[in-house]
Amino acid sequence: MTNHLIDATKWVDRYSDYLYNYTIVRVNDHEVAQDLISETFLAGLKSAKNFKGEASERTWLISILKRKIIDHYRKTNSNKGKAEVRMQYSGEDSDGDWLEERVKDPFDKTAEDTIENSELGDAIYDCIGLLPEKQAAIFKMKTIDNFDTEAICNEFSITPSNLWVIIHRARTSLAQCLEKNWL
Amino acid sequence: MLLMIDCNKSGQYCDKAQYNEASTKERFRLKMHLVICKLCKGKSAQNTKLTQAIKDAKLTTMPKADKAILKTKLQKEIGNH
Numbered sequence: 001m002t003n004h005l006i007d008a009t010k011w012v013d014r015y016s017d018y019l020y021n022y023t024i025v026r027v028n029d030h031e032v033a034q035d036l037i038s039e040t041f042l043a044g045l046k047s048a049k050n051f052k053g054e055a056s057e058r059t060w061l062i063s064i065l066k067r068k069i070i071d072h073y074r075k076t077n078s079n080k081g082k083a084e085v086r087m088q089y090s091g092e093d094s095d096g097d098w099l100e101e102r103v104k105d106p107f108d109k110t111a112e113d114t115i116e117n118s119e120l121g122d123a124i125y126d127c128i129g130l131l132p133e134k135q136a137a138i139f140k141m142k143t144i145d146n147f148d149t150e151a152i153c154n155e156f157s158i159t160p161s162n163l164w165v166i167i168h169r170a171r172t173s174l175a176q177c178l179e180k181n182w183l
Numbered sequence: 184m185l186l187m188i189d190c191n192k193s194g195q196y197c198d199k200a201q202y203n204e205a206s207t208k209e210r211f212r213l214k215m216h217l218v219i220c221k222l223c224k225g226k227s228a229q230n231t232k233l234t235q236a237i238k239d240a241k242l243t244t245m246p247k248a249d250k251a252i253l254k255t256k257l258q259k260e261i262g263n264h
Contacts, residue, residue, distance in 0.1 A: 042256075
């Protein structure tokens with residue numbers, strides 16, 4: 001029991017990126033994603049004693065999150081939800097730019113592409129989850145957040161050649177992992 | 184020979200090239216190496232495929248500020264338990 005509580009302090013560091021990416025491709029809204037993840041963590045904390053350790057912590061959290069996402073859609077599709085007037089703006093600046101939101105989707109983008117890409121994202125994140133923690137952190141900073149080599153070196157106090165070695169190891173493991181699980 | 188690099192260097196340059204951080208000289212040397220080394224050519228293709236996959240997946244991470252908020256929230260909740 002104490003074990004789980006100790007682990008919970010690391011949830012944000014370990015799983016927030018994974019859960020965020022998982023949610024954002026499914027609900028498409030930053031605020032909603034943030035709320036759902038926050039709810040997931042709290043629910044996880046509450047039912048930590050029910051966690052039998054049969055699955056990995058991450059799988060367990062994802063299963064809670066899936067429920068939350070389903071609940072979210074159920075709520076918005078319920079009669080009460082439908083009765084609410086909802087206006088969605090893409091950003092604060094674009095308040096009222098309704099015309100822009102009505103532009104049709106690009107014709108070469110199909111539903112299959114979107115589904116495939118979100119599954120690919122999950123697969124990549126699954127593989128990133130297998131990397132050592134520091135390697136994963138540096139790889140994500142470099143590849144997903146597009147930080148400068150210099151900025152990352154300063155943050156982790158490593159030399160550029162250290163960084164490239166870490167990146168190389170991460171990429172090699174990722175390529176092998178994806179080859180096995182995706183292609 | 185100035186143009187010859189070993190497989191180690193080739194891997195390094197190839198990684199840099201994935202992030203558009205290889206210099207012209209490095210890119211040229213990499214190209215030359217890939218002509219003569221089948222193994223590195225395969226690895227390089229795989230590396231490029233990975234870059235493309237990551238680009239296609241449009242990965243995101245949770246913004247740092249939001250992580251901090253979530254952390255304090257969770258910390259508080261842990262304290263209550």
